Amino acid sequence: MRTLGAILLPLFFFFTTLAQVGDNPTALLKKGIALHDKGDYAGAIKIYDEILKQEPDNTEVLYEKTFSLMQQGSYQECADLCKDILKRFPDNEFNKGTYINYGTALDHLKKPEEAIKVYSEGINKYPNHYLLYFNRAVTENIYKQTDNAIADLKKAVSLNPSHTTSHLYLGLLMSSSNKIAAMMSLSAFLMIEPEGQRAARALPQLLNLAGSNVEKKDEKNITISLPSKLVDSTVKMEDDFRSTEVAMSMLAALDFDKKNSKKNVAEKLSEKLSMIIGIISERKDSNQTGFYTSFYIPFFKSLKDNGYLETACYIMCTSADEKDVKKWISKNKGKIDELYSYMRDYKWTVPTN
Template identity: 40%
Template sequence: MKVKVLLLFLLISGAYAQNKVDAEKLVNEGVILHDKGDYTGAIDKYSKALEIDKDNLLALSEKAMSLNSAGKYDESINVCKLAILSHSSDDLKNIYVSYANSLDHLKKTDEALRIYEEGIQKYPNYYQLQFNKGICYTNSNRYSEAISCFQRALLINPKHAGSLNAIGLLEMGDHRIPAILAFSRFLIVEPQTSRSKKNLENLKKILTQGVKQTDEKSITININSSMLPDSTGVKKEDDFSQVDLILSMASGLDYDKKNIKKTEVENFIRKFEVICASLEETKKDNFGFYWKFFAPYFIEMKNKKLIEAFAYIAYVDSDSEDVVKWHKKNQAELDKFYNWSKDYNWKNNQ
């Protein structure tokens, strides 16, 4: 009798293991289809995986994501609820992202934020929850709260290009220096993509913001009043007014005789060196996320004489002849820069 029971157990265990293997194979096929944009095909693969292994968490997680991408938000939410009920003790961080993201798409902002917060409480070190919560705030025009979420995402993952991109775009209107630092870091993390091309243009635009040549001998520099120091003398959080003023003066020198014949990258290097030097000179009395997180990185970049390499990395999408030549001749400088940036200790900035 014991032999029969053991044999039955082994048969059941073997069938379960085979079901799990077959289900995971279908999930992998679904992921490939999802990455190609075939969400319907992917969802079909995940559904078949769940037919043979009904509680497979990976299949549930991927199905919820594909349903979300296909615009089937209610169905995605139902899958997420099922996963949470059947896998309460498992890793559900991506389930919470899909769940809240679907609610956000349905304009159920308060519910979405509640689910994001529930996920963050369970998985405080998962940057995607903070990032997507920031997107939810952005969608409801709550930009200050959105920026705080993107900042927290970067504290968890300093290489997260999405958060860098979002901060740059949200800050570029009234907070030029934080936007410059965010876009600059973005171009290091994600060069040669469609977003990097746009962000290089954003960076070039805000570097020369307010500076205009009116005729051959005249230059007008308009200063945004929000960039000026507080008249009360009280220091504000993330006050870059001094750096901003110095940058405006440096940008005005683009039209000076000694600079007008320089290449665009050479003038970029000159201005960026001014920014970094000004950050170092004024950091002592300043505070805030951008001063603590970004400023030390760029100050160290200057002190290690890596700004030239950074500039040519930033301009790699420009296809300018001088940029192409520099990249061909300076692989050692590029390696030196990337090794430094890869090994940079961001924990000191938290």
């Protein structure tokens, strides 16, 4: 018996040690995050609660729990926990995400004013965190605060020019007030995210803007209808691209000419963007100001000046159902890789206003 006991006792401590190592907070946290990523939010929350029994002040675990609660649809519980975290641990490193989860939960609870207040508090504390501006913009747009939403989306893309959704939403919101500006945002989105359902919806919107104000009545008649605001010189505005829009409409009318019938969608888009960039960047008017003038125009001008604009337009048109476009993309992988390398190194001009 003593011999057996001597064998069993070390084995007991061996397996106990293994269990302790396997169930340490770090290992459990990884397990909880893995369950969350698989969509098992309840399972993840259960593990987070196990950790919090041992370490009730573990702010990383508390943050992950708010994320799982939100994804699970437990919005009130998520909001309550976020509020408690921000009160007890006002300076912890995960609070950027906590503010976002808190505001999102309040959005789902139909409390937009409270959500905007939370995002604003987060922005005051973390003024360079683009997702706080983006999330506030989403709430503002839903509740018809369009100007505020546009301002926040501009801030979001200036802080993170790679954030595709900010470019997309900004383009959509600008489409009714400034078509040239909207085209720039949608073009930037499609360059970064040229495939998928969102791209398939964004490309027709971009092409419609590029061909707007022009209608083919029949085989012999093409009508260009310019909104009154395009020719009203008394109206002052930033990013005043009205004369450029008029020129674009004239060029769009030529799309119906037989000489242009063989051009594919990317070629036509490239012509229009090249003209837009040329007119705006060469304008001598020193009073021309605005976010698009200082942020987007230098980027697209750099593409044109460095010979990348055509490649960019083919990338934008990836989701177009045209054989010529697909063929070009298939044969020019090198040009596409070169453009993306250029984009990674490009230093965006961040507006100061």
